[in-house]
Amino acid sequence: MPRIEVLSHDDDGRARKIEQALERTGKTASVRVVDVYTIENETAANDVFINSLANPVTQTVGAHLPDDFDWALEIGFLPGVTDNVGHTASELLALSGARDEEPCYTSRLYLIKGKDTTREDIESLAGTLSNRLIQHSEIKSAADFQKSGGMDTVIPKVVLHNKGSDADTVDLDVSDAELEAIGKNGIADEDGSRRGPLGMSLLYMKAVQDYFRKEGRAPYDIEVETLAQTWSEHCKHTIFASPIDEIKEGIYKHYIKRATQEIRAHRQNDPKDEDFCVSVFSDNAGGIIFDENWLITDKVETHNSPSALDPFGGAITGIVGVNRDCLGFGKGAKPVMNRYGFCLADPRTKPKYYRDEKCTNAVLSPETIMNGVVAGVESGGNCSGIPTPQGFVYFDERFVGKPLVFVGTIGLIPREINGTPGHEKNVNPGDKIVMVGGRVGRDGIHGATFSSVALDEGSPATAVQIGDPITQKKLSDAIIRDIRKLGLYHAITDNGAGGLSSSVGEMAESSGGFHVELDKVPLKYPGMAPWEIWISESQERMTLAVPPENTDRLIALFAQRGVEATVIGTYTDTGRAHITWHGETIMDMAMDFLHDGVPETPLTSSFAPGGSDEPNLGQPKDHAATLINMMGRLNICSKEFIATQYDHNVQGSAVLGPLQGPGRVYADASITRPVLSSPKGVVLSQGLFPRYSDIDTGAMASAGLDMAVRAAVTAGADINHLALLDNFCWCSSDEPERLGQLKRAAEAIYELAVKYGTPFISGKDSMFNDFKGYDANGQPVKISAPPTLLVSSIGVIPHVEQSISLAPKAVGDLVYLLGETKDECGGSEYYDMHGALGHNVPQVDGHTNLRLYTLYSRAARRNLIASGLAVGLGGLGVALAKKAIAGQMGLDIDLSALDLPADKALYSESAGRILVTVAPQNKEAFEKNFKGFEHIHQIGHIAYSNKLSIHSILDTDIQVLDEAYKQTLRDY
């Protein structure tokens, strides 16, 4: 019996979800779920194993399947796609006595009974349940099913037909046109087909051509592929690094890095301030001081392109990938928190776009993408035992072709490990190169180069990977708990984009060269070409530098934890990047050329502000109805369905979670106590305002930075111990106008960060978030994501007692608005609701804000603040409603002091504002605390009522606001 069918009970929640999905299309059906295990070697499947696959209470195995169904739909993986359940089944098979590595594959069969369901309905269901890039689906009617005695047995074994296992040389003595073709579409195989994009411009290709002319030989394919990886935008950040206009050192050094340098220099010269930065911009994550024993690290990554093609796989690979950035910080930091941010199109819409002119290859629907990325981060984070206390979702129709998927991991590492600083790593010549973790397959070939080009029809399916959090958890536990303290390795880094070519290449910079015996790398299946092994992005791998005398012990320790570790070469000081394949040299390049040979491409930019005239909307006739509509808007409504799916209190460290108050309002800041024995807290927040870019990217960037800082301060962080991370997700970054927008945004955050004294410690950029394809008429379209900067903040507070939630606490408390409300509805949610953009985009007054935040922190330390909420999207009106919902308490408010028309007072998104409640007995002390700060307004109090009442503007039940806030995304 190569095929084992496990039938689930008839009240399976998974079946109910599918019935609901069918119901949404107007069809009534009942569904049974069958988990299917297919064993390659059928004689291996013994009874112990077969019975271990089913729970005797809820499942039956090997029995006759029920025959009262109309359709059978089975979904399984395509060959080579990570099948985590299959791996576990293989392990069970081995435990039950079969020999090791007996392959096992899983699929899921749905038996669907529904009189009025048609084949089209089932095909459409298959489309929502599966992704044809990674899965196959098979549909049989009941009659076909009976006739053929069930579903077909499909064994998705990888069989590589490429002539495989040798390195080819590449003739670069060719015309410029051919060079360009190689750079764009890849090296040509004998049959003329191309291997997939290198993402190299003609300028780059000519540099490669020149180099190998000097070397006096043609390059091997692996050499060209390695250069493509190493020089890719994804790895080298060429746009951020290149000279632009008058800025010779490039945007990154001139704005981002310089801000941090200036802030640190200032702090080092000021005895009052501590320079809490320890490791910035030099490692896989940034590291700051937590206390005298620990550093806290942070890194935020994006995984946009893969998530467009396979949302689940892209997102899970993203989150477990950034976990490895944490493991790869210094000697290895323990992941203690995850965070996320998704920029998506409206899941309620069904826009039709295609990757091909014939409209056969449709982009995934916004709902499919949302469900997939939400589930991917859920699976990756939850399975890894890392809490996810904070995140956001932002919607704009322009994220339809390319969603933005931000994933971040915060880590904890001892300041000293085995007598050396925990954050330091160095690689000595003679150290062995040890690869640890999962094996290498064809996963993610060309991932680095592919994420650096816009998505179009030719995007390779092999770029899609699916993370395996359990393999990684074994690896992570082994390093953090058992091995790190022993001092057996000098350095560790993760295998991410570019795979071994990146990790070994980068680590070898510090020793001065490497020698790799590529045939030593353990593979998932035979037949891979050496270049594929070298650049494969198979997940869950770390690369270590290990003194030769320690390798045996290290490998044995990993083995005891079920983790494979293999010596694949030696770090050298020869100045050469050298690889052999069964003894033959297939790479021999100068390290200098590999890392510094990338030709400089000076950039020029231009800038023109966007925006339109301010619209003349008039006052809403019914202010209550307007506010209710605002509360239900996608960018304002509750994202509780995500927060409750993400384990936010594993590790026992959650203090202030993603849902706050009895009314469970989705918060934009969190507080965590990562070291249980220490009262210190870590505050996280994020800020992002893509729509403001339509008017001014500088305003967009400043607003994001201000929000990240302000929300953290509002929750209790001290601006003096707060660091930032920048993630630029730009579009069309080869156009001068877009580069001008980029420069302006970078300049804006440089200025504001320096003003606030909040250093950047890590960042990442993604420069081509464009979708190029076709509309339903086959007409070419290009949809560019709005230029987006995510700023993430991380702060340390001395005691979690200082945490301040957003929910009001008591009737009679006074409501204060801190900060100035201006006529700034440009790019706001309110204008957008009316289809308008406007001109008056919020401007950030850093000087005034810094004063406010400093005074607020002092009031917080004095326990004068009962609740605080940073006013954000939707302005004061939305903030007041969130207060009422969170506390399930009425508010009596009077906004006449703001001296603005009602709509502007309610919906202006002016930055720098905090809405707080204060106990009456603290009124005097609170006001005294802010003495001399002019923008403080007592605008009302918490009322003994169930209404939000805003004098002469609106009067509405909390219950109605609550419903509007929670219903939009409730059923996802």
Add this chain to the structure above:
Amino acid sequence: MSARVLILSGYGLNCEEETLYAFEHVGLSGNIIHINDLIDTPQKLDETQILAIPGGFSYGDDTGSGNAFAQKIKLALWEPLLNFVQRDTLTIGICNGCQISANLGLVPAFNGHYGKRPVALTHNKSARYQCRWVDLAVDIDNRSPWLSGIERLHIPVAHGEGRFMMSNDTLAALKRNGQIAARYMKDESAANGEFPYNPNGSLDDIAAITDESGRILTMMPHPERGMFTWQRDDYDRLKDTARRTNQSLPEEADGLALFRNAARYFESAKKKECA
């Protein structure tokens, strides 16, 4: 010397550190031990009085939550484990540990027959992972030393497969024997299956069960995530009220009581021995 605690780890278990912290906080000492190490040195169980199988995602819930890890134990560690639970020891399985224990047949083990699987923990009725705080009522018929003196618990759940399922006969036997440890509540009354008070659709609102002796407790909610007041979901309100009334906030929250009970169990056992 106080009782020794062993807490399992490995293959995706992930709550071992905070679980150890809970035991240490009540004065017990113990170790986290990787399942592979325990398989190699099963005699460690002979020196142990308390075994905890903590929460996590062993084997990623593949082939059913807790199933693969239970199979591993059954094939490689069953006899030593059986000897352990049949001694006067305490065992707690939390969340994934609860799922593993049920698959191993550590509970309900009617008539002392450990190893049978009449109780399943399966996919939440919502088919969604649920991370939220719940209110539990300890069943008055239950005599587990873990729950001694506890009536209510406000602690969180976080699981995708926490729905207890079993035959009516099994349910009746559990009730008859006082083996139902705790049920989900809606305020002061039974949750009656209502989401989110009963977060997973569990039969009879069951959140935790024991073996017949009560020495083995398996529960889906996480006491170690609700052992201190600062961990609670209403910490901000409790803190605010304390400040307004000039009172100090108690450090400990509901969850810690289970761990204290475990420590007391062996203290009193020791006293008996001495007497």
